[in-house]
Amino acid sequence: MGILSGLKGLFSGGEAPAEKAADAIEYNGYQILPAPMKDGGQYRVAATITLGEGEEQKVHNFIRSDLMPNRDECIEITVRKAKLTIDQLGKNLFN
Template sequence: MGILSGLKGLFSSGESAPVEAEKAVEYKGFEIIPAPMKEGGQYRVAATITKGEGDEQKVHRFIRSDLIPNRDECMEITLRKSKLTIDQLGDNLFG
């Protein structure tokens, strides 16, 4: 698979399909909603990170290149990477 076709797969309705989002996890004033994506028999690390409520709510969605064969393991990795992102970027996560 070439680089362009790989990128196309990330943003098109190709093989990736969102798996039902999990319950939100609070972390340092942020809310993490893991949403691993099923892709070719594996799961891609993906989540939504929010902060605030109503008109003040900020949202960051991310999809990682990591493919994990087990859904439960993917959930653990998604939470770990989300927390690390929050630790490293804090409010700068939202631009």
């Protein structure tokens, strides 16, 4: 993409390019899928935590008020907070 087409996209109201999805992390049988949410010029801590598969799969959407200045830092903090939540709540996370 050239400079002019990039500037055109900024002023034409075009959508921002989608960011690459973060890799899922397995932790004590749970899957953590970090999903940083763009919020202003920062990223909000968010993830999906799942346990099991198929019809037995349980899902919890994890959104925090924490904001981080960059996406990589947000993913790191998201994983750390999701692991802590799993350790503290275990399967009660899905109640």
